[in-house]
Amino acid sequence: MSLWQVVLLVARAGGASFYGVLATMCTTGIGLAAVLVLGRSLAAGLTRQDGRPGLSLWLLLAAVVLLVAVVAFGRMVGGGLHRLLTEKVIRWCEEQITLLSAHSELIEFDTPAFHDRLVRARRASTSALQITLAVPRVIAASLTVGGLVVAVALTAPVLLPVALLSGLPVLLTGRALGERLLTFTWGHTPSDRERQHIENILESRDQAAEIRVFGIQDFLADRWRHLYDERIDEIRDLVRGFLRRAVVAAVGVAASLTVLLVSLAWLLARGHVDLLAAVTVGVSVLILSNQSQTIAANVGALREHSGQLADFLATMRLLDRLAGTGVDRRPAAGPLTRLDVDQLTFSYPAANRPALSDVSFSLRGDEMVAIVGHNGSGKTTLAKLLCGLYEAQSGEVRWNGRPIRAQDPGNEIGAVFQSFARYWFSAADNIRVGAAVGPVDADLDRVRAAAREAEADGFLAGLPRGYETLLAAELAGGVDLSVGQWQRVAIARVLYRDPSLVVLDEPTASLDAEAEAKLFSTLSRLRGSRAVLVISHRFSTVRVADRILVLDNGRLIEQGTHDELMTLGGKYAGMYSQQAAAYA
Incomplete structure (x- = not known):
């Protein structure tokens, strides 16, 4: 220079x-x-x-x-x-x-x-x-x-x-x-x-x-x-x-x-x-x-x-x-009616093997699909590709028949990943950022409605300043939440966004049994009007999905309903039986 x-x-x-x-x-x-x-x-x-x-x-x-x-x-x-x-x-x-x-x-x-x-x-x-x-x-x-x-x-x-x-x-x-x-x-x-x-x-x-x-x-x-x-x-x-x-x-x-x-x-x-x-x-x-x-x-x-x-x-x-x-010049994606995954292969820059190999399936706009598999099987990577966050080395993801990266999803995709963000904002703004494309919506009623759906309204309303309380113990006047409460706030953020595709990566990992049951009851109500993709290790919850995808070492090895996969007697049946035996 x-x-x-x-x-x-x-x-x-x-x-x-x-x-x-x-x-x-x-x-x-x-x-x-x-x-x-x-x-x-x-x-x-x-x-x-x-x-x-x-x-x-x-x-x-x-x-x-x-x-x-x-x-x-x-x-x-x-x-x-x-x-x-x-x-x-x-x-x-x-x-x-x-x-x-x-x-x-x-x-x-x-x-x-x-x-x-x-x-x-x-x-x-x-x-x-x-x-x-x-x-x-x-x-x-x-x-x-x-x-x-x-x-x-x-x-x-x-x-x-x-x-x-x-x-x-x-x-x-x-x-x-x-x-x-x-x-x-x-x-x-x-x-x-x-x-x-x-x-x-x-x-x-x-x-x-x-x-x-x-x-x-x-x-x-x-x-x-x-x-x-x-x-x-x-x-x-x-x-x-x-x-x-x-x-x-x-x-x-x-x-x-x-x-x-x-x-x-x-x-x-x-x-x-x-x-x-x-x-x-x-x-x-x-x-x-x-x-x-x-x-x-x-x-x-x-x-x-x-x-x-x-x-x-x-x-x-x-x-x-x-x-x-600048302004995104890609055409708006529009509400999801069908998501197609075709021969998807993806590798991380420093990896010695692909995280995903030749994965193909489809997802309807009113369907709940669960993804299961051992740690490192590629579940979270697949979820990020479906959100258009990564570009695959081969294959593609199509949103309503067109490549997802050629379209602007806008607010049509909402996700909660395992490492979700904990913003040093007020409780209300922690939920509002879910739809912060453009001016932040100041409608507190809508914020509280999303919090109620995520079973978060009770503890947020009880904070010292209610929804205006800062969620950061490091700041003056701020408080912190438990991990489970933070997870509910993150879910409320997605519900406030009101997307046509909801991606939840281990959404119940920090929730108690009662909160988990209520959350899946909410998701069951939502799936008639939007697509829901859930990654979870809890087979007691994923069995209610319309379809279950089983990943192993980056490959899709099984898919079907819970009953179909149990009848198949393959990988899913073995993992489910092992977890059920532990509870028994």
Whole structure:
């Protein structure tokens, strides 16, 4: 990523704030060089003045005073504008990552590269801060150097090459350090992710109890220390290398300044320059060297952080390609009348075998179908494919005769997966998000109707603020629910959505027997007007389904009613008999 691209990126994110900061810093940089040049002229005029100062000297003095005031004003105003610019750039960076997370395909979340990219991009908030600081500083310092070079060229042009060379070693050192830091940052992304994962575990309320039961606090803390120590050790090696380069750069600067001072002394002794010119050149070169160090430090930061921000350019290009960034142009799917699954085969990115192989069946729009099978048989994967969340390697899912991924299901699909979301929202909003495509419906009666169907109205109405209670013990005034209560809220979310296809992945896993019976009574009433797909290990509940699909190692090996499968005496009959015997 070139410096020019970085400048354009910061300008795009900061808008008017960027140009305000740039103007104040440029004014400061140019003003400093102008003060030096005009100050020399003023001093020369004063030394030649025998009587009272003339009008030209008073004007020159006024100009110097005005420039000093402008420089001071620019520095003070620039500080405030810089803070605003920083916030705007960080906000813009965070927005890009939020959009990427929101609109990426589900399959991306199964790839380590995607998560590495998110972590690197999240770091870009810090990178954006550093770049926001560095870009105006480099520009302002460059303008200052330009002004000083002009001052030296006007005063003692023969010394200009020496003056320019005095800052070169520092610039080269800063560039090399930036490149090494960028390589280090990219290489440590996986271990940084692991360290962040440990931090999240230790800070998690949900996992705090298990950690303390097993007594693994110190184990996790030691693993965190080990990962961080590896990072520190590598940074220590980087610093050693930088120190060696810094010594070489310092020797180069000292040598160039020595040559400059000796040259000045020789020119002064020969009468080629006067004392005032010599002082002007000396001060100019010292400031030039200081500004070169400023440029070097900030160019090094730009080399490191612009490499990280290069992810943002790729992110923006990716966001432009994602269908979710704009209005979905696919035709509306319409209510489901028939769902056909034809020779469906799907593999996860890192898997060594397919999760599903050649699965085919059909589902009517008024039918309840149950999916059973051992853990890892592909049940949840199949449910996600039916919802259009994954794209199969071969075969397809057809919604009313057309490929599901070529249509926009809108609110026609509702699902509760095993890892359902627990939003830090009010109880009402936790249900309303089930139909949050567009403005959130504020109809509390409809919310309560869905909660009643899911057997959740009783405990939600009894909360301290009823349905307006925040469901998060981590927030002030919030409360938490039991796992079973949360599951009922998740089911109410689907019922509030009122879809034509309901997918429930282990919907009764955390419900007691009475709540489970009521839920399936509700589902039995619903199936006449919509399709219901249920994944469950409880055979006492799935037997009421119109049809049962049996998966084994990703293949559909049996399907039929409960009685038909029991008569068949195959896999289903064996699993059912084994579970029934346990209850007996």
